[in-house]
Amino acid sequence: MHRRLRAAIVLIPAGLLSVLVSMPSFSATHHHAKSAPAEEVQTQTHRPMKNARASAVRVARTNAAVHPRSSAGSRSAAPDLKSNSFYVLDEASQSVVLAKQADVPMPIASITKLMTALVVVEAHQPMDEVITVVPEDRGETAKTSTSRLEFGTSLSRGDLLHLALMSSENRAAHALGRTYPGGISACVAAMNAKAKALGMTSAHFVEPTGLDNENVASPEDLAKLVRAASTHQVIQEYSTDPSYTVSVKHRGSTEFHNTDALVKNPTWNIIVQKTGYIAEAGRCLVMRAVVEGRSVIIVLLDSAGKYTRVADAQRVRQWLERQIADPSHTSTRRGN
DSSP states (O other), rough: OOOOOOOEEEEOOOOOEEEEEEEEOOEEEEOOOOOOEEEESSEEEOOOSOOHHHHHHHHHHOOBOOOOOTTOOOOOOOOOSSSEEEEETTTTEEEEEEEEEEEEEETTTHHHHHHHHHHHHHHHHHHEEEEEEGOOOOTEEEEOOOOOTTTTTTEEEEHHHHHHHHHHHHHHHHHHHHHHOOOHHHHHHHHHHHHHHTOOOOOOSSSSSSSSSEEEEEEHHHHHHHHHHHHHHEEEEEEEOOOOEEEETTTTTEEEOOOOOGGGGOOEEEEEEEEEEETTEEEEEEEEETTTTEEEEEEEEESSTTTTHHHHHHHHHHHHHHHHHOOOOEEEEEBB
């Protein structure tokens, strides 16, 4: 799925910044790669790499240096984001205020769980139905597991949904897919059908956890998923809950924590969020949040460092706050 990136001028009406994003020529493809740890809880294996996307990403990082300029005598440079791809949408005006490689599909890791949650919620299965975690829920791509959800643990569908969204529990997500009407294959088909219905033209799913690097989507399409997921109160609540305690076999009462540190930050007003990580996807973060009274969708993909995605989200928010406080600022952003 080689795609030529295109330059785009995106404007922020209603007093926000005009941003020119000129992206480097770059081709990206989804692929198979060697083993890598899943987000916090899994170690996985993959089939051999089909192509050199990893090399392409390194080239893109090298060539995507940003040289912001300002006009009208102001110096409000666009934020220096470390994520390899990003997309920031001001929902009030439906304006893209920041973007880089926004239409390039790439592995999305556990961001997948937002789509899994969406189709499970919309299937209207009983949330109090008890489901037992079984060895099959290790997932086809996982060789070993460090999940704290021991096999034989019995939890309600609601509890599994809670852990999948909040703590990115892979076994919980797989159990939700396995018990979807028709099983895993029907769940994946529903995920792809929902993506099509939402206009996510770049998206493709092969399983419900995000461990497989063939689960792909572009940042622009993930914004559509975030918007759709946030219409469900249960997804809002579970994805932003800082912690949750369930009873686990052989462990007893066990507390799980949110993989997104920002939900504990009282200065943030996050409506819905999801993190993701496998080696092929890098560190990922998507969210819908309120910044200075404006609803904003932030998509950050392929961050290299463990804390980079959180730092990028902070940089985006601070930059937006400055633009809203002083709408006279204008800036040009270029990627060489």
